[in-house]
Amino acid sequence: MPLSKAFLADRKKFHFILVVFIVLLLALSSILQTRYNQIIDSYAQLTEKIPGFQDSYWTDKTVAAGNDSNKLEEKEVGPGEGVATLAIVLVNKAQSDISAIKGYLSLPNGFEAVERRYGNSDTESTVTSLSNNSNMLLNNINGLVANSSSNMQPNISNVAFASHDSIVRPGNQFTLYFDIYITNKAKVGTYQGNLELVYSKVLTSGDITAKDIPIFFRVPGKVILDVDTKNQYLTPSKVNKLSIDVVNKGSADANGVIITISNDNDNTAENLAPVTRSSPTKSVQQINSTSSTPDNTTSATTISSTDDGNIDNNSTTGSSSITTVGTQKFDVGVIGPNQIVSIDPSIYPATSAAGTLQNLNIQISYGNALGNRETINYNLGLMITSEPKESNFNVYLQNIDNININSNQSKSNAANSYDKTITAGSIENFVFGIQKTTTDNDIQDLVIAIQPSSESIKILGPSRWSFDNINNNVLPLNTTVFASSDLIGKPVQLNFNLDYILNGVAKSETLELGLYVDGKITIRAYDFEINVVGDEPNLVLNLLNEGNVDALFTTAEMIPPISTNMPSGIAVNNTTLKLVEEYPPMQYLGDLAENSPLPVNIPLKIPNSTEPGDYPVSVKISYKDNLRNDHQLIVNGTVNYSPEVDDANSDTGLFSGLLGPIIILVIILLIGIIAYVIVRRIQKKRNSQRIGTQDHQNTDSEDDLDSILRDND
Missing domain, CATH: 2.60.40.10 (Immunoglobulins)
Structure with missing residues (x-):
């Protein structure tokens, strides 16, 4: 019986659904099988032990290559060492052989990795195939290695790389050599880093990654x-x-x-x-x-x-x-x-x-x-040395006012050091003392010569002395010295060359004495007078530095007058007239240059009762020299004070003072009278005009009335 079309269509749909179901079932079976294999592999990796950290040390190995696991000789390293090799010793705890081992060591602060391309054929290509988790890290290392091959300088990264290409059997040790740059920021002590290992099992495909293996190493420091x-x-x-x-x-x-x-x-x-x-x-x-x-x-x-x-x-x-x-x-x-x-x-x-x-x-x-x-x-x-360094004499600068030294004077008193300065641009007298320091009295034929160390200093007086015998402990040498102005602010040295005979043996020695060349500061004040500036009297004077060096940080201060017939610094008695009762504050003038006048204005508060006349004034000048030593100088002068005449305080002024208001009053009265007269005239004129207008109006009215009466007639 022929099948109907509907039955055939349902049959085709059934076959299609069956085929789709079978395909989905096969795909699901494959997925489940793959997942099962992954689970089995993961479980195997979890149950399999990873290599463990054993030891670490710094070694003389300069290139991190090779597979020799024997421990090399340790070396000392310290902060700022530069490139050094850190050996990390690990042990294979797995139950199978491992190979193709690669290590990535994360370094702490103070350490930087140096990546290099090695000459071994097995390690010529630094990067091999790794798991997906480490591909990015290997790409970075590839870039570092490529740059290192193109540049002479080592490249720096945060992770150091090392490899071991031999097969490591279970329980055996293997060593990874990391090239590390030790910076100055590193300190002596123990550090920790994390090591990531990528390796494979023999006769097994795929790579195994072991992460975060704690590694400890120490910077022991160096002894130099x-x-x-x-x-x-x-x-x-x-x-x-x-x-x-x-x-x-x-x-x-x-x-x-x-x-x-x-x-x-x-x-x-x-x-x-x-x-x-x-x-x-x-x-x-x-x-x-x-x-x-x-x-x-x-x-x-x-x-x-x-x-x-x-x-x-x-x-x-x-x-x-x-x-x-x-x-x-x-x-x-x-x-x-x-x-x-x-x-x-x-x-x-x-x-x-x-x-x-x-x-x-x-x-x-x-x-x-x-x-x-x-x-x-x-x-x-x-x-x-060729001969004993023994000096039998000493030199120092004596007081010029006391050149006679007692032979029984003690060394501490005789060696008293006075002001060791010489003023440039002037001839100065000096007395140098040559003191015998030995107790041996058998010194004869002593010859002393002075030799300056600079050509700008000259000995104008005696420069050579001779003594047959030395009877005193101190020999005074009196001479004159001149120093040029170009030596101002500089030290100079005088060499004393001594030749003598001691116990029949000729000896020579040189003594040195240092002097400081200072400039000369001589301040003179002149042109004392009283000037009125802005209705205020001022004490005016000029200062002139007649020396050859500037007076630094100069100030001027008016003080009670010093009597001209008394030593400087002695104030006059109370009976002397004083220009002011209250003295103004100190004024800062700055540096007083040589041969350059400097005007000084000191405002004064002179009482009204001060009478005209001549008054003594004293001004204290303070300054510092090149060595910042303080100096003070009091300059004296006389000023003539003539107060301005005030007319209001004199008889004529009194009259004028009285006359002035009277004149003003008279003028005011005159102005009032004139104004009154003018007003009166204006009023009269207006009144006259008003009367004339009324008369005119009355006349007109009368004329109009007359015309009306005429008309009526």
């Missing part, structure tokens, strides 16, 4: 020891105290420091001497425990200098150059950063070492910031 001495010149045939400073210029403590002065074959005793330690903020004295040699004798180290400058050992009885007397080993202890430790060994140079350069061997043993023991050697150069 240096040696210096304040007195490199030693005197032969004499025990010299040599002050040697050992300074720690690093950023970490030097622990257990022991300083030994010796050469290679010395058997030094275990004497421990006191040391002085100082820092930029303090200085303390530390005395270490000491121990003596078994026989309680003092040890000595003999060092000699050969022709080629090498240091040889010799016995103390042989031909020696310099010998260390007393303690040779100093137990210093701890030397902190920027701390200085001083030791004071005793050195005896032989007479044969005079005029030569000797080397002193200094050995320093200490514990560094990593706890390792290190030993360093220094050769300290010492110059042995």
Whole structure:
């Protein structure tokens, strides 16, 4: 029976729906299978342990490449170190082999990563395929590496990169080497960073990412020891105290420091001497425990200098150059950063070492910031002078008013120092004292010569003296000196060259005396007078600096008058007339230049009862010189005061004062009379006009009446 069209249509719809259902069922099955696999993989990753942090240290490895997991030699690093290599040691805690390990270390403040392109074929391309979570980070590193290859300077980023391309078996260690730039902002101490690892399992596809692995590393600091001495010149045939400073210029403590002065074959005793330690903020004295040699004798180290400058050992009885007397080993202890430790060994140079350069061997043993023991050697150069630096005389400036010095005068009194200044542009007398400092009286044929250090200063008086014998402790030298004006404000030096014979041996020495060249300030006041400025009297005078240097910060102040026949500074008695009762305040004038008059105006309040006449006035001038020393000068003068005549206060003025109002009153009266007369005339004129008008009107009325009467007639 043939099927109907409706049945066939329903059948096609059914088949279509069935096909769609089967397709959806297959798609859902595939999605569920994929999700199941992801869940299984995630569970496997969760149950699988990631590599763990084991150790960290700084190493001498300068390029972060290679797969050697053996620990390299540690090194000290400190703030501002620059580029250094940080080794991070990790252990594979997984149950399978891992490889293609890449690490990204996030650094704290004070540290910056330095990315480089390495020469190994396995790491030539720094970036490999990673998981989607780290693609952006790798792109940044690609840019840094590309820039690093094009520029000579290393590139800086916030994340340091390192890789390890060998297979790491379960339980084995592997090391990642990160190149890190240590800035000056870093401090000595422990820091934490976060490490992200990207690696893959052997025979397994895909990458595994382990994030936020805590990494701890330490900046231990560096110990940098240096040696210096304040007195490199030693005197032969004499025990010299040599002050040697050992300074720690690093950023970490030097622990257990022991300083030994010796050469290679010395058997030094275990004497421990006191040391002085100082820092930029303090200085303390530390005395270490000491121990003596078994026989309680003092040890000595003999060092000699050969022709080629090498240091040889010799016995103390042989031909020696310099010998260390007393303690040779100093137990210093701890030397902190920027701390200085001083030791004071005793050195005896032989007479044969005079005029030569000797080397002193200094050995320093200490514990560094990593706890390792290190030993360093220094050769300290010492110059042995040709002859002992001994002076038998001293020079100073004597008081010119007292040049006779008693031979029994004490040195403290004889060496009294007076004003060591010389005025430029003028000839001045000086008395120099040559004082004998030795107790040896056998000094003969003494010759003294003065030699200025500048061509602008000349000795105009005697410049050379000779003495056969010295009977007094002090020899006065009287002479005159001239200094040019171009030396104003500068120090000069006078050299005293002495030649004499002491105990039959000719000797020479030079004494130095410093002087300061100052200018001359001479202030003169003139043209004292009283001027009226704006109805107010002013004391006017002119100041002139006749010297050769400016008077600084000059002020003027009017004071009670000083009598001209009395010494300066003595006020006149109360019977003397005074121009003012109340003195004006001090006035600031500024700098008073040389050879340039400066006018001074001082406002005055002169009482009305002051009579005319001559009055003495005194003005105190204060100023400073180039050395800012205060000076005061009182200038005196006489002014003539003539008050202005006031007519109102005199007889004529009184008359005029009375006459003036009378005249004004008369004028007012005249004006009133004139006004009255004018008003009266105006009124009369108006009245006359009014009367004429009325008469005219009356006449007209009468004429009109007459005309009317005529008409009626």
